[in-house]
Amino acid sequence: MGLRERKKQRTRDALIDAALDLFLSQGYEATTIDQIAARVEVSPRTFFRYFASKEDVALSPTADEQEMFLAELVARPLSEPPFTALSQSMRAMLSILKEADGAEASRVVKAQRLVHSTPVLLGGAMRLIRENERRLIAEVARRRGTTPDDLQSQLVVSVFVSIGLLCMDGPTEDLSGLARRYEELLTLAERSLRPGWDLPVRAEAAPASVAS
Amino acid sequence: MGLRERKKQRTRDALIDAALDLFLSQGYEATTIDQIAARVEVSPRTFFRYFASKEDVALSPTADEQEMFLAELVARPLSEPPFTALSQSMRAMLSILKEADGAEASRVVKAQRLVHSTPVLLGGAMRLIRENERRLIAEVARRRGTTPDDLQSQLVVSVFVSIGLLCMDGPTEDLSGLARRYEELLTLAERSLRPGWDLPVRAEAAPASVAS
DNA sequence: TAATTTATGTCAGCTCATGACAGATGACAA
DNA sequence: TTGTCATCTGTCATGAGCTGACATAAATTA
Structure with missing residues (x-):
């Protein structure tokens, strides 16, 4: 990788870190682009060459999470x-984050806390999640052998996502706490749902061993 | 009610209607506060005495819906x-809107279409819904005889809300179409959930007529 | 009608965000 | 090494969203 690209990556990371730190210490609205740019020693105009908006930089770790998932x-x-595939994907993502370079995990946790404590960012995060939900539905539909407009596929994703959201609701101290709450909610969900509810109709569990 | 209050209400409604029409015809971002204010013949400053932001006016019907629900x-x-209480509340709300004054129903449908076609407004709407979700959880927890931090109560509300969101996903032509899709999704949900999953643990259905 | 409260308009100012242009810097070939 | 090219960056100008301060106009109350 060339020097140019490495520099860009470093600037980008520096902007994210500076922004998250400022947002968390003095509040999202109270922080200006000028402050972020000054801390990284670039011009405010350059900030907007890396991020489309102030919201964008705050949500960039969340967007990465979505891609990862x-x-x-x-x-x-x-x-x-x-x-099951959805649940396992979440577990996989959490353990990757736990193993990975501390900088990335730190950003994710910081962003989580920030988003949860800033209403406008919560809205932005929800938008990202909803947009990704469409892609998740496409994938689940593929697995169920249906088209993306299949309501049951949409319901499966929707229920899973709502569990993920509940998970983010509580206070986020670290990744382990997040993983723990996630498992707890998953247990509750499985206790509330009919076995095989997410399977394609062809493979649905017979109600009382009666051939269809 | 005094003349002053009536005038204020009329101005507010006029601002909402003007904003929704402009947003829908030429796009949300492309519409300026000045245009909305000009159409109602008030100063731009006055607009901000009625609504905290451009987003606020667009989401005001959605916010009303949340209160209503x-x-x-x-x-x-x-x-x-x-x-059941949640499902019935939705049905009640839809039928009230159907019976009510056409202006309000029209605003709701317009806002629905607008929000669905504007990403940033989708995020805002989700924020409103999430904020109301906290109050719904409190009410459901009360009914289940638990505190609001009871995870099962949260799950009940979360699953219901996710159905509501799915419902809004499709194209919104009118209220009847909305109600139809809602019933369809509700049927699917009931088919996916265990009977009695939402009841307090004390009243939970016994698995096979065995006394606990 | 007079006094008080409240809504509105005007103005100045800040932050966010974008386009245009010029200068600086890394990439690459001769 | 040097020159050329592509790309990144800074500066400037501009517009839109939003807010505080103050003066004016309108409605309420006495």
């Missing part, structure tokens, strides 16, 4: 039932 | 299981 899901074996 | 839920008899 989708990538995990696509990589899951097709033999897994849809809801 | 919560009011319906609180009015539901305590004898109803939580998820």
Whole structure:
């Protein structure tokens, strides 16, 4: 990789870190682009060459998470039932973050805390999640052998995502706490859902061993 | 009601209608506050005395909906299981909108279409919904005889809300179409959930007529 | 009608965000 | 090494969203 690209990556990371730190210490609205740019020693105009908006930089770790989750899901074996594949993707993502370079994990946790404590960012994060949800639905539909407009596929993704959101609701101290709450919610969800609810109709569990 | 209050209400409604029409015809971002104010013949400054932001006016019908829904839920008899109470509140709200003055219903449908076609407004709407979700959880928790931090209560609300969101995903032509899709999704949900999943643990259905 | 409260308009100012242009810097071939 | 090219960066100008301060106009109350 050339010097140019490395420099760009460093500037980008520096902008994210500076922004997150300023946002968390003095508040999102109270922080100006000028302050972020000054801390990284670039012009305010340059900030906007890296991020489309002030919101963009705050949500960039969340956007990365979404990409990561989708990538995990696509990589899951097709033999897994849809809801299982979703759950496992989340577990995989969490453990990757835990193993990975501390800088990235730190950004994710910081962004999580920031988003959760700033209403306008919460809205932005929800928008990202909703947009990714469409892609998740496409993947789940593929696994269920249906088109993306299949309501049951949409419901499967929707229920899973709502669990993820609940998970983010509590206070985020670190990744382990997040993982713990996630497992707890998953147990509750499985207790509330009918076995096989996420399977394609062809493979649905027979109600009382009666042939259809 | 005095003349002053009536005038204020008329100005407010006029601002909402002007904004929605402009947003829908030429796009949300492409519309300026000046244009909205000019159409109602007030100063731009006055606009901000009625609405905190450009987003606020676009989401005001959605915010009203949220208030309305919560009011319906609180009015539901305590004898109803939580998820039933939620479903019935939605039905009640839809039929009230259908009966009510056409202006309000028109605003709701317009806002729906607008929000669905404007990413930033989608985020804003999600924020409103999430904020109301906290109050819905409190009410559901009360009905289940738990505190608001009870995870199962949160799950009940979360699943219901995710159905509502799915409902809004499709194209919104009118209120009847919305109601139809809602019923369809509700049927699917009930088919996916275990009977009694939303009941307090004390009243949970026994798995096979075995006394606990 | 007079006094008080409240809504509105005007103005100045800040931040966010974008286009245009010029200068600086890394990439690459002769 | 040097010159050329592509790309990144800074400066400037501009417009839109939003807010505080103050004066004016309108409605309420006495």
